[in-house]
Amino acid sequence: MKKIFASDLDENVLSQFEECMSCDFVIDGALMPDAHFGYVAPIGAVLITNGCVVPSWVGYDIGCGVIALKLTGKDLLNKIKKNLDTVHNKVQRNVPMGLGRLNPEHKITKETKEKFVNLLKKLEKSPHNDEILAYLKRKALSNLGSLGHGNHFIEIDTTGKDVWLIIHSGSRHMGHEVASRYMKAAMNAKGKEGNAEQTFEIDTKSKLGKEYLAVLDFLLSFALLNRMEIANEVVQGIEEAIGEKVKATLWTNKNHNNAERIGKSQKFIHRKGATPSKKNEKGVIPGNMRDGTFLVIGKGNKDFLESSTHGAGRAMSKTRARKEFTMQEFKKSMKGIKATIKEGTLDEAPFAYKDIFKVMKEQKASVKVYKHLIPILNWKGESSKRF
Numbered sequence: 001m002k003k004i005f006a007s008d009l010d011e012n013v014l015s016q017f018e019e020c021m022s023c024d025f026v027i028d029g030a031l032m033p034d035a036h037f038g039y040v041a042p043i044g045a046v047l048i049t050n051g052c053v054v055p056s057w058v059g060y061d062i063g064c065g066v067i068a069l070k071l072t073g074k075d076l077l078n079k080i081k082k083n084l085d086t087v088h089n090k091v092q093r094n095v096p097m098g099l100g101r102l103n104p105e106h107k108i109t110k111e112t113k114e115k116f117v118n119l120l121k122k123l124e125k126s127p128h129n130d131e132i133l134a135y136l137k138r139k140a141l142s143n144l145g146s147l148g149h150g151n152h153f154i155e156i157d158t159t160g161k162d163v164w165l166i167i168h169s170g171s172r173h174m175g176h177e178v179a180s181r182y183m184k185a186a187m188n189a190k191g192k193e194g195n196a197e198q199t200f201e202i203d204t205k206s207k208l209g210k211e212y213l214a215v216l217d218f219l220l221s222f223a224l225l226n227r228m229e230i231a232n233e234v235v236q237g238i239e240e241a242i243g244e245k246v247k248a249t250l251w252t253n254k255n256h257n258n259a260e261r262i263g264k265s266q267k268f269i270h271r272k273g274a275t276p277s278k279k280n281e282k283g284v285i286p287g288n289m290r291d292g293t294f295l296v297i298g299k300g301n302k303d304f305l306e307s308s309t310h311g312a313g314r315a316m317s318k319t320r321a322r323k324e325f326t327m328q329e330f331k332k333s334m335k336g337i338k339a340t341i342k343e344g345t346l347d348e349a350p351f352a353y354k355d356i357f358k359v360m361k362e363q364k365a366s367v368k369v370y371k372h373l374i375p376i377l378n379w380k381g382e383s384s385k386r387f
Helices: 011-021 076-082 084-094 110-124 130-139 172-189 207-242 318-324 327-333 343-348 356-362
Strands: 002-004 026-036 043-050 065-072 153-159 162-169 247-255 257-261 267-272 274-276 282-288 292-298 307-309 367-380
Touching: 002 011, 011 026, 011 043, 026 307, 026 356, 043 274, 065 207, 065 282, 065 292, 076 084, 076 162, 076 207, 076 367, 084 207, 084 367, 110 130, 110 207, 130 172, 130 207, 153 207, 153 292, 162 207, 162 282, 162 292, 162 367, 172 207, 207 247, 207 257, 247 274, 247 282, 267 274, 274 282, 282 307, 282 356, 282 367, 318 343, 327 343
Parallel strands: 002 026
Antiparallel strands: 026 043, 043 267, 065 162, 065 247, 153 162, 153 367, 257 267, 274 307, 282 292, 292 367
């Protein structure tokens, strides 16, 4: 039984969703209001499978998600506003941002390194692929504390006198590497060759399935660790700028690229660019660089498969956005907000996304708004200097 909650969808998105729903192992599905075209499954698709997982329905950036932290300190909002440029520059310096940018290992905090080692030990005790484990041991650490590019961002927001820190990033290169390998492995297990970005399911009781679920669990924790390490660097930058200590309290962490077991069953709910919204569950839904972020409380709506959007959703492709809009229009749309307004982030400008206020109305049966946060600072990594 399928449910479609998006009002402005093109035929390609519907076609993708219909194709996913036609698989004999799919038992339920829903399309969130921010849905847009992806590869294989649309972004914003929620799909429940029986006895299997589909790596391409989880996507490349496994565990990608958003954290919301409340920042507290004496007269903190005014102090940040008075030191806006300094805060911006220090965070820009502290956090590696952009395509391919990694973090020097000596900069990563001791606490984060210890947690990373423990995650590796847990994976080593679980079903795993030796080659992938060795790769993670060699390459993963330098990904921690790095933002990446595209729609990933760091944002300081306000509501009243409160100050909030919102961070959107994922498992970085590690998620992409693992996803690529298991998409290919799933294809090979079916005796197929060619493009692995297709719907190839993995039996969750098989050796391959158990390996994938274990490394999926690792990457969910790894992605959260990445976001928290970024938060450490942002808070440090604020403290350096205002000359005072700042307290950061995690309000929620929400990942939106995952396959999660339902209870103790062999059923798995895939969320590709969608977030869980069980009853009374805290959530965070970013809009765009201008219109801020919504903190929400889930209603546990079964029609929505206890899910909500992961953002506003793209209204147009990156290529189209770069062709249709100018830097002058971008700058004008961001008036009053200190942000990464450059050629390399033009495709992330507010007009490249759907109307977040309309998207929120379309999911009011799934979530209620707790706070609407307004941005004063926003950082994004550039995809490239030139197009």
